[in-house]
Amino acid sequence: MSAGPGTAGAAGASTPQDVDDLRELHRELRDVARDMLRKTAGRTGDDEAPVPVDWSLLAGSGWLGLEVPEELDGAGATFAEVAVVLHEIGRAAASSGYLGSAVLGVGALRLLEPGAGRDELLAAVAAGEQRLAVALPAGDDVTIPFHVRPATPGDAPGAGGGARVDGTAGFVLDAAEADQLLLVALDPTGVPVVVRVRPDDPGVTVTGQPVVDETRSLGAVTVDGAVVDAGSVWQFGTDPQESVRRLLDRAALAVACDCLGLAEAMLEATVDYAGTRRQFGRPIGSFQAVKHACADMFVRISVGRELLAAGVAAVASDDPQAGVAVSRAKSYVCVAAVDVAGRAMQLHGGIGYTWEGGVHVYLKRALLGRALFGAPAAHRARLAARFAEPADDPLTE
Amino acid sequence: MNTSTEDLAEFRAEVRRWCREHVPADWRRAQTVAGDAEFVAFQQAWFQELRTGGYAVPHWPAEWGGGMPAAQQVVLYQELAAHDAPRLVLGFVSIHHAASTLLAAGTDEQRARHLPAILDGEIWVQGFSEPEAGSDLAGLRTTARREGDGFVVDGQKLWASGAAHADWCLLLARTDPAAPKRRGISYFLMDMRSPGLDVRPVRNAAGESHFCEIFLNGVVIPAENLVGPVNQGWQVAQATLSAERGMTMLELAERLGNAGFRWLVEACRGPAPGGGRLVDDPRVQDRLAELETEIAGLRALCLGLVERHEAGTAGPADASVVKLYYSELLQRTMDFAVEVAGLPAHTELRKPASSGWESGAWVLDFIGSWEWTIPGGTSEIQRTIIGERGLGLPREPVVPA
Numbered sequence: 001m002s003a004g005p006g007t008a009g010a011a012g013a014s015t016p017q018d019v020d021d022l023r024e025l026h027r028e029l030r031d032v033a034r035d036m037l038r039k040t041a042g043r044t045g046d047d048e049a050p051v052p053v054d055w056s057l058l059a060g061s062g063w064l065g066l067e068v069p070e071e072l073d074g075a076g077a078t079f080a081e082v083a084v085v086l087h088e089i090g091r092a093a094a095s096s097g098y099l100g101s102a103v104l105g106v107g108a109l110r111l112l113e114p115g116a117g118r119d120e121l122l123a124a125v126a127a128g129e130q131r132l133a134v135a136l137p138a139g140d141d142v143t144i145p146f147h148v149r150p151a152t153p154g155d156a157p158g159a160g161g162g163a164r165v166d167g168t169a170g171f172v173l174d175a176a177e178a179d180q181l182l183l184v185a186l187d188p189t190g191v192p193v194v195v196r197v198r199p200d201d202p203g204v205t206v207t208g209q210p211v212v213d214e215t216r217s218l219g220a221v222t223v224d225g226a227v228v229d230a231g232s233v234w235q236f237g238t239d240p241q242e243s244v245r246r247l248l249d250r251a252a253l254a255v256a257c258d259c260l261g262l263a264e265a266m267l268e269a270t271v272d273y274a275g276t277r278r279q280f281g282r283p284i285g286s287f288q289a290v291k292h293a294c295a296d297m298f299v300r301i302s303v304g305r306e307l308l309a310a311g312v313a314a315v316a317s318d319d320p321q322a323g324v325a326v327s328r329a330k331s332y333v334c335v336a337a338v339d340v341a342g343r344a345m346q347l348h349g350g351i352g353y354t355w356e357g358g359v360h361v362y363l364k365r366a367l368l369g370r371a372l373f374g375a376p377a378a379h380r381a382r383l384a385a386r387f388a389e390p391a392d393d394p395l396t397e
Numbered sequence: 398m399n400t401s402t403e404d405l406a407e408f409r410a411e412v413r414r415w416c417r418e419h420v421p422a423d424w425r426r427a428q429t430v431a432g433d434a435e436f437v438a439f440q441q442a443w444f445q446e447l448r449t450g451g452y453a454v455p456h457w458p459a460e461w462g463g464g465m466p467a468a469q470q471v472v473l474y475q476e477l478a479a480h481d482a483p484r485l486v487l488g489f490v491s492i493h494h495a496a497s498t499l500l501a502a503g504t505d506e507q508r509a510r511h512l513p514a515i516l517d518g519e520i521w522v523q524g525f526s527e528p529e530a531g532s533d534l535a536g537l538r539t540t541a542r543r544e545g546d547g548f549v550v551d552g553q554k555l556w557a558s559g560a561a562h563a564d565w566c567l568l569l570a571r572t573d574p575a576a577p578k579r580r581g582i583s584y585f586l587m588d589m590r591s592p593g594l595d596v597r598p599v600r601n602a603a604g605e606s607h608f609c610e611i612f613l614n615g616v617v618i619p620a621e622n623l624v625g626p627v628n629q630g631w632q633v634a635q636a637t638l639s640a641e642r643g644m645t646m647l648e649l650a651e652r653l654g655n656a657g658f659r660w661l662v663e664a665c666r667g668p669a670p671g672g673g674r675l676v677d678d679p680r681v682q683d684r685l686a687e688l689e690t691e692i693a694g695l696r697a698l699c700l701g702l703v704e705r706h707e708a709g710t711a712g713p714a715d716a717s718v719v720k721l722y723y724s725e726l727l728q729r730t731m732d733f734a735v736e737v738a739g740l741p742a743h744t745e746l747r748k749p750a751s752s753g754w755e756s757g758a759w760v761l762d763f764i765g766s767w768e769w770t771i772p773g774g775t776s777e778i779q780r781t782i783i784g785e786r787g788l789g790l791p792r793e794p795v796v797p798a
């Protein structure tokens with residue numbers, strides 16, 4: 001993909017001037033995002049469940065098309081800019097369909113061979129007219145969940161020339177709100193492809209899967225003999241296996257961005273609270289137990305931020321070795337986020353354990369984030385697999 | 398005392414028989430969807446069931462219906478946990494904190510009035526903490542003014558667990574505002590039906606409303622409901638707090654070992670994502686073995702504490718060691734359970750009422766573990782107690798009591 005003129009994609013930042021421009025651009029993007037999310041995120045409805053950020057605000061912000069090429073009315077930016085938005089969404093623990101559409105949806109489409117149908121959809125996503133969800137493995141098991149084969153007249157009347165899809169995927173992000181679903185599927189020769197279906201197509205069922213973290217929307221997608229036209233089965237542009245892996249890496253890293261943001265928010269809230277809450281006639285932050293716990297949180301976040309930056313740079317520049325940086329970032333940051341949010345709960349005392357206090361929202365989101373797209377142990381196992389054999393991938397770089 | 402190996406084996410067989418006959422079938426499902434009234438009714442019925450079996454208050458002195466040797470109590474709690482018996486949640490403060498306070502510092506009249514009533518289902522709440530007095534409990538501001546042959550109480554209590562269902566409250570209030578913080582507090586038994594009392598539930602992190610605010614507006618407490626001498630309430634409270642920190646742990650440790658940990662192992666025997674079983678993964682094996690070892694240590698620690706407590710040889714920080722270790726081990730164990738159980742664990746949106754701290758709804762169980770690391774003296778405060786009272790280290794530079 002080309003970062004168009006005037007935009008500074010991370011991949012294109014090579015001179016010191018470029019790097020400065022990029023920093024400035026990210027700072028602006030971050031400030032705008034933080035401001036908007038402060039005003040809109042965190043609202044709850046009558047049932048006390050979080051109200052998602054208004055979709056028209058997301059569409060108007062231009063964030064949905066950050067990675068969509070400019071000729072398709074996107075911003076022509078890279079994952080580095082998407083990461084800034086994800087980080088802010090995490091900080092606000094915002095409920096939004098951003099991940100499903102703008103991160104996974106756009107990410108999947110960009111890995112496909114260019115074509116009219118794909119480009120049309122990218123443009124529609126950038127404009128906020130179509131919302132996407134990508135049904136890919138969400139846990140530790142990365143088996144591709146769908147199968148596609150040529151349809152026969154037995155599958156559906158007039159199905160000749162079309163394709164039949166079967167399979168089921170759980171914990172699909174933002175599935176319930178999606179206008180279109182992109183299914184990662186294997187063709188009869190075992191090659192991964194992407195199949196586009198609509199939730200109301202015959203044979204397609206989307207069932208909401210409520211989770212403890214109320215800020216996320218997850219759904220199970222079941223496809224039982226759905227028949228699509230041949231134009232809805234899309235090939236990956238380059239090595240299909242590799243493309244699926246990159247899509248999974250992007251998903252894992254996106255969650256890590258969110259987790260770093262929420263950990264930062266928890267540290268800030270805790271430091272604020274420790275400075276104002278008084279016991280024994282003094283601010284609790286003056287007690288070493290509290291102060292040192294905050295310091296530990298800060299150290300964890302500082303390390304996590306560096307690992308995350310390395311992952312983001314690798315994914316944004318399509319580095320073939322990105323998986324290493326991604327697994328480091330995902331495993332470290334997501335563990336740290338749970339620990340930081342848990343510490344925040346502890347250091348807030350009784351208030352930390354109330355619903356109103358809101359720390360629980362972050363802890364639950366961190367826990368879900370830790371499990372999504374590979375638990376820490378799964379990512380560490382992937383890293384460890386490199387230790388067994390001398391390989392071209394150097395352990396230090 | 399019947400604690401020889403054969404006697405214990407016989408006792409175990411007896412408890413097992415009893416459990417098989419009395420633990421209600423399928424109570425978990427019913428309690429998962431139970432409303433408040435059903436929860437209370439179920440808890441009351443189960444308490445009476447245990448009482449009839451002689452198992453409700455084994456830790457009480459024999460003259461009040463207890464007197465079971467510690468070694469037998471361990472067996473009892475092991476079997477109750479292993480048979481997945483409901484826990485006494487509603488009566489927890491009644492049978493532990495209220496009873497230990499009355500036994501340690503109550504008058505004969507107070508004991509005669511309340512201990513049998515507790516056996517009949519009287520429910521107690523602990524009204525110690527206040528908005529400005531949590532870790533610094535001695536900083537409490539609720540006042541009790543002497544008036545005629547009673548006291549008039551004004552103020553606010555916070556985080557009172559189970560206050561909405563309580564008949565009586567263990568109340569700390571300031572009777573001498575001029576005295577140093579710990580020398581101006583008195584300990585009262587307060588009737589929750591008293592006029593001037595307003596209880597408001599506070600929603601907790603798990604979405605439930607167990608703890609409450611209690612607003613006290615000119616509540617009259619008769620002088621006969623004072624526990625211990627006026628202005629000696631802090632000393633009396635130490636008895637209650639030490640019960641919370643130590644003696645209650647015997648049952649909880651056996652729960653963790655015989656229910657929570659067993660289920661965790663069972664869960665790990667299930668299929669792993671991507672094939673095989675979780676329990677065949679060396680990383681999972683290693684963590685399970687580590688947790689099992691820690692739980693074994695905890696259980697021994699608890700039994701030792703109970704025995705030393707009975708012999709009057711418990712050290713000043715022993716209860717804190719147990720409370721700190723239990724609460725953080727519970728948290729670590731639940732954290733691991735959440736991790737190995739993966740995404741499906743996040744779809745468990747309710748845990749059964751009346752269950753242990755580990756119910757198998759791991760995400761909620763993990764969140765719930767802060768109900769042990771925060772109340773009753775936070776982990777930070779416990780570490781300070783262990784350092785100062787246990788090890789004799791110099792005191793933190795806090796404002797003098």
Ligand SMILES: Cc1cc2nc3c(=O)[nH]c(=O)nc-3n(C[C@H](O)[C@H](O)[C@H](O)COP(=O)(O)OP(=O)(O)OC[C@H]3O[C@@H](n4cnc5c(N)ncnc54)[C@H](O)[C@@H]3O)c2cc1C
Pocket residue numbers: 277278279280284287288289290346347348349350351353522523524525526528529530531532533555556557558559608767768771772773774775776777778781795
């Ligand atoms: C689920 C739950 C149930 C409860 N049930 C009851 C009940 O039934 N009855 C009742 O009376 N109370 C109850 N409590 C209150 C509980 O005992 C207090 O929350 C607890 O003592 C902490 O006080 P706090 O909330 O004011 O926190 P704070 O005292 O404000 O503490 C905030 C943080 O500062 C730390 N801190 C404070 N002082 C120090 C220090 N000197 N050194 C180091 N660290 C320090 C604490 O460890 C904590 O991490 C309950 C609380 C919870 C969460």
